[in-house]
Amino acid sequence: MREANCPSCGAAIPFKVGSSVFAICGFCQSMVLRRGADLENLGKISQILDDGSPVRLGMTGAYKKRGFQVAGRIQLRWADGIWNEWFLIFDDNDLGWLGEGQGMFFLTFPKSAPTGAIPAFDSLSPGQNLTISGKPFQVSWKETSRCISGQGELPFAVHEGWESPSVDLMGPGGAFLTFDYSDDPPSLYVGEAVMIESLALDDAMALPEPVRKVETEAMACLSCGAPYNPLAKENASWACPTCGAVHEVLAGKLRTIYANQTPPQNKPALELGMVGTFEGFDWTVIGIQRRAVAWEGDSESWQTGETWDEYLLWNPQHGQRWLTESEGHWNWLRTVPAHLAEGSASILPGSPPRSQFRHFATYQAMTTWVVGEFDWQVKVGDRYTVTDHVAPPWVLGCERNERETIWSAGQYLDRSEVLSAFERGGGIVGKVALPPPPNTIGPNQPNPYALTVRFLRKLLVGFLGLALVIHLVLSALHPPGLVADSDFTIPPKTPTSADTVLSTPIDSSTGIVSADATTTNSVQPASKADSSLVRPGSFSIGPFDFPSRLGNLELELQCPVSNDWISVDVTLTDRETGRTWIETKEIAYYSGTDSDGGWSEGSTTATIRFDGLEKGSYLLELETDRDPAKTDPLPLHLSVHRNSRSLSWFVLTCLLLCFFPLIGIWRTWSFEARRWADSDHPTQGSSE
Amino acid sequence: MTKFYALFGAAAIGFMGFQDYRGTSMFGRRPEGEGLFQSGPRRGPDGRLIGGFHSYNHK
Numbered sequence: 065m066r067e068a069n070c071p072s073c074g075a076a077i078p079f080k081v082g083s084s085v086f087a088i089c090g091f092c093q094s095m096v097l098r099r100g101a102d103l104e105n106l107g108k109i110s111q112i113l114d115d116g117s118p119v120r121l122g123m124t125g126a127y128k129k130r131g132f133q134v135a136g137r138i139q140l141r142w143a144d145g146i147w148n149e150w151f152l153i154f155d156d157n158d159l160g161w162l163g164e165g166q167g168m169f170f171l172t173f174p175k176s177a178p179t180g181a182i183p184a185f186d187s188l189s190p191g192q193n194l195t196i197s198g199k200p201f202q203v204s205w206k207e208t209s210r211c212i213s214g215q216g217e218l219p220f221a222v223h224e225g226w227e228s229p230s231v232d233l234m235g236p237g238g239a240f241l242t243f244d245y246s247d248d249p250p251s252l253y254v255g256e257a258v259m260i261e262s263l264a265l266d267d268a269m270a271l272p273e274p275v276r277k278v279e280t281e282a283m284a285c286l287s288c289g290a291p292y293n294p295l296a297k298e299n300a301s302w303a304c305p306t307c308g309a310v311h312e313v314l315a316g317k318l319r320t321i322y323a324n325q326t327p328p329q330n331k332p333a334l335e336l337g338m339v340g341t342f343e344g345f346d347w348t349v350i351g352i353q354r355r356a357v358a359w360e361g362d363s364e365s366w367q368t369g370e371t372w373d374e375y376l377l378w379n380p381q382h383g384q385r386w387l388t389e390s391e392g393h394w395n396w397l398r399t400v401p402a403h404l405a406e407g408s409a410s411i412l413p414g415s416p417p418r419s420q421f422r423h424f425a426t427y428q429a430m431t432t433w434v435v436g437e438f439d440w441q442v443k444v445g446d447r448y449t450v451t452d453h454v455a456p457p458w459v460l461g462c463e464r465n466e467r468e469t470i471w472s473a474g475q476y477l478d479r480s481e482v483l484s485a486f487e488r489g490g491g492i493v494g495k496v497a498l499p500p501p502p503n504t505i506g507p508n509q510p511n512p513y514a515l516t517v518r519f520l521r522k523l524l525v526g527f528l529g530l531a532l533v534i535h536l537v538l539s540a541l542h543p544p545g546l547v548a549d550s551d552f553t554i555p556p557k558t559p560t561s562a563d564t565v566l567s568t569p570i571d572s573s574t575g576i577v578s579a580d581a582t583t584t585n586s587v588q589p590a591s592k593a594d595s596s597l598v599r600p601g602s603f604s605i606g607p608f609d610f611p612s613r614l615g616n617l618e619l620e621l622q623c624p625v626s627n628d629w630i631s632v633d634v635t636l637t638d639r640e641t642g643r644t645w646i647e648t649k650e651i652a653y654y655s656g657t658d659s660d661g662g663w664s665e666g667s668t669t670a671t672i673r674f675d676g677l678e679k680g681s682y683l684l685e686l687e688t689d690r691d692p693a694k695t696d697p698l699p700l701h702l703s704v705h706r707n708s709r710s711l712s713w714f715v716l717t718c719l720l721l722c723f724f725p726l727i728g729i730w731r732t733w734s735f736e737a738r739r740w741a742d743s744d745h746p747t748q749g750s751s752e
Numbered sequence: 753m754t755k756f757y758a759l760f761g762a763a764a765i766g767f768m769g770f771q772d773y774r775g776t777s778m779f780g781r782r783p784e785g786e787g788l789f790q791s792g793p794r795r796g797p798d799g800r801l802i803g804g805f806h807s808y809n810h811k
Contacts, residue, residue: 519754527761531768538772615775643783675780710777717768724757 070094071105077217080135080153084217087136090121090271095214097221109224112139112213115146115299115439117164118260118383120270121216125263127171131155134162134270136216140209140228141314145300145440147209151218159219161253162263163242166439166470167384167399170232170240171263172255182243182250188231190467196233201241204402205232205468212314238403257401260383285309287323295337295350295378299437303351305336310434312441325444328354328433332373333389333498336436340377340387340485342396347385351376351436358430358447366447368430376438384439386472387482392502393509394482395459397474405460405471412458412473421453421460424507424743429463452507459508476508505739513735517728524725528718535714542615542707548605554623554630554688554698555600601688605704607639607681617682618708619672622701623651629666630698631689636674639681645674673708 066079068087072094077087079098087096088109095106123134136151147165154160163170183194185206192203211226229245234257242253283292287309292302301321303310308325311318338349352375356368372390379385386397404411406418431446448463448470457476462469479501502509610617623630629652636645649672655664684704740746776782 516753520757523754523758523761527765531765534765534769535772538769539775541773542775612775614773616777616780638783645781645783647781673777673780675776676774676782707775708777710780712778713768713771713776716778717764720764721761724753724760728753 068096068098068103070096071103072108077103079217080133084135084219086219086221087217088214090215095221095223106221106223109222110213112137112215113146114294115139115148116378116380116383117148118381119148119150119162119164119265120267122271123265123267125152125265127154127160127258127263130158132160134216136218137214138211138218138222139213139215141212141300142207142209143441145438146212151216160255162258168401169258169260169263170242170255170401171258172240172242172253175252175254177250177252179249182252185229185231185243185245185250188243194233196235196241199235199239201233201235201239203231204234206230234402236403238401238407240403257403259401259404283318286311286318286320292318295348295437299350299439301438301441303434303436303438303442305435308433308435310442310444313437321441321443325433332375334373334375334387334486338486340482341488342377342385342387342485343382345379345382347377347379349375349387349436350378350384351438351442352434353431353438353442354433355429356432358428366428366430366445368432371432376436386474387477389499390506391504392479392499393504393506394477394479395474395506395508396477397459397461397472400471400473402469402471405462405473411460415458415473415475416455418453418460421455421458423745424452424454424740426451426744454508456508456514457510476506476510504742505735507739507743509739511732511735511739513728513732517725517732520725520728524721527721531714531717531721535711539709542612542709544708545706547608547617547704547706548684548702549704550603550605550702552603552686552700552702554690554700556695556697557601557690557692601690602686603688603702604683604685605702606683608684610677610680610682610706612677612707613679615677615707616710617674617677617684618705619674619684620701620703620705621649621651621670621672622668623698624668625651625653625698627654627656628652628691628694628698630700632670632700633687633689634672635685635687637683637685638678639683641678641680647672647674673710 068077068079069075070077070089070092073089073092075089075091077089077096079087085098087098088094089096093108093111095109097104097106119134119137121134121137125132125134132152132154134150135153138149138151140147140149145166147163150162150164152160152162152171158173160171160173163172188194188203188206190203190206194201194203208227208229211222211224211228213224214222227246231243231245233241233243235241238256240254240256242255244251244253284290285292285304285307288304288307290304290306292304292311292313294302299313301310302313302318303325307323308327309323310321310325312321332352332354334349334352336349336352339346340349341347352373354371354373356371358366358368361367370390372388375387375389377385377387384398386395388395388397398412400411408417408419410417427450429448429450431442431444434442434444446465448465451462451464453460453462458473459476460471460473462471464470479498483498617636619634621632629650631648631650634645634647634649637643649670651666651668651670653664653666653668655662657663686702688700690698
């Protein structure tokens with residue numbers, strides 16, 4: 065590093081790199097041009113406007129693991145505000161520029177461009193698409209700016225009023241190009257949009273900010289004389305809170321842009337100068353903008369509807385943020401580079417990527433009232449096409465007009481968070497009186513049921529799994545088995561059969577009433593003494609042993625009735641305890657044809673289940689009844705199963721377990737439906 | 753709601769487990785005089801069935 069002395073005041077002027085030919089004395093603002101070993105005094109330049117930039121001369125940082133130091137700065141003014149070009153010297157003596165404007169940062173490096181490769185300045189316009197090196201780029205900004213001040217060392221000489229026509233282009237993946245037409249031929253700068261946090265700026269070596277001498281007589285409203293005391297920094301414009309006159313702020317002087325501004329009937333919730341604590345830092349409200357949804361009326365004049373307030377907040381180290389309030393819904397926002405807003409990675413730390421945001425609404429937003437300080441020339445009547453995308457609680461907004469595209473992203477804030485932030489902030493001018501809690505649903509308002517439903521879903525899966533395991537394990541405790549598989553014949557109910565004991569005699573060896581009955585070993589023969597008392601159409605099985613400690617018995621009855629019915633009374637008796645199970649079933653089946661075609665009803669089968677059996681000896685008795693008019697015998701097949709498995713309790717439990725999650729899902733869906741009812745896609749709530 | 757659901761779920765599974773342990777079904781008949789939801793035919797004091805029905809009102 066070389067060091068020279070200011071030819072005007074003698075103060076030391078460092079030149080960190082040999083390529084620097086120009087420097088501005090930090091003490092007397094003299095512009096010093098280096099010609100070999102000689103220094104030439106080019107006069108003085110205005111002192112830097114304190115624009116509240118988080119970057120300071122002398123700061124160190126890193127970009128892609130390469131360290132750099134902020135060596136110089138050019139401060140420029142364009143039509144709508146101020147922007148800085150910070151001159152960076154990297155550890156490997158590479159040179160770069162950090163452009164800063166409206167809270168966005170672009171890091172570029174000078175590159176050589178083939179002669180004629182850069183289109184003429186006049187041939188480009190914002191929004192124009194270009195293909196450069198095979199990649200699509202779009203002109204994002206085109207302005208002729210004027211230098212208003214400078215700091216430190218620079219690789220070329222500038223002066224107050226030095227004009228810099230330039231065109232910015234945005235490309236895929238955050239690629240950023242600048243065509244600088246202040247050189248002939250034009251220069252090319254290649255880089256990308258960056259988040260200031262990613263540069264790891266360290267102010268340990270930063271130089272103290274120069275204090276600009278303010279011309280006090282100029283710092284009053286030109287309309288009403290109210291004093292202009294910048295809340296935090298100097299900005300491009302100031303709207304007088306007393307009379308509403310909007311001024312351009314230029315080098316410590318005010319110039320009225322327009323004086324007639326109608327104050328709103330309802331005041332904004334927050335006031336200028338209020339300090340709120342967000343992200344762990346204090347932010348001061350320096351500007352308030354009221355905007356409204358606008359549409360073109362029949363007479364080609366713009367109509368406005370629903371309004372909302374946007375508060376511009378400022379912190380000396382972290383720049384600016386936006387706090388917006390609409391119908392009691394609050395959002396904390398910051399501008400984001402286009403490549404992050406449109407890329408595949410998280411837009412902000414903790415936020416989802418662009419792909420998870422869903423388009424909510426596109427509308428025209430018009431500024432209807434402003435007060436305070438702004439870093440661009442704010443105008444009542446400014447219109448932007450706003451496109452909102454949401455991924456609750458996150459919101460991603462894009463504002464476009466014919467000159468620029470600005471992306472912003474942020475999160476929904478609960479009313480209580482805003483209130484406590486300003487109560488913590490300390491610098492409250494007046495009592496914070498926020499609007500009442502909203503009775504509508506904000507576009508990115510978190511769904512209060514979503515978290516609960518997510519938890520209930522997880523719990524449901526666990527419960528269902530547990531229920532299945534328990535059901536399978538406990539069901540396995542009761543091994544199933546066949547107790548009897550028998551065929552009977554039901555005799556016709558005729559007067560002559562009243563004296564008939566059975567249609568087929570009891571086989572004394574098996575105890576089964578039908579000659580062709582098949583039985584299992586557990587079926588015990590019925591005694592002849594008992595059978596003599598049995599009425600026609602009555603049968604018995606057993607006694608038989610039930611070996612399990614607990615369990616059930618299931619009977620399957622099959623009778624091929626056709627346009628007929630039988631009734632079966634079944635009695636199961638525990639011979640030891642005398643407990644009885646009684647059930648009556650009808651087997652009926654009818655069919656035929658009528659004017660509608662064929663019909664049928666009923667079934668030829670029936671199932672009876674007896675629960676609560678305990679280990680013991682049981683007797684099963686069946687008594688049938690049938691239509692007396694029928695004269696043909698009917699076969700009846702009976703299967704008796706032990707410990708038949710049943711899913712009924714398991715199914716009921718699953719249904720009960722699903723009940724609460726389903727209610728939660730319904731409430732979530734209902735909330736989303738109400739949210740999306742106000743969007744451009746009123747049917748999307750059902751897809752949540 | 754989540755706490756209530758956790759308790760409710762645990763109780764429901766516990767009840768299901770108890771019924772599965774007993775080998776019962778929702779639709780099974782319990783011994784006479786037992787069970788909460790007994791219905792259907794009963795025997796009268798003389799031992800005869802009370803009820804008995806032919807439910808089909810066929811065409």
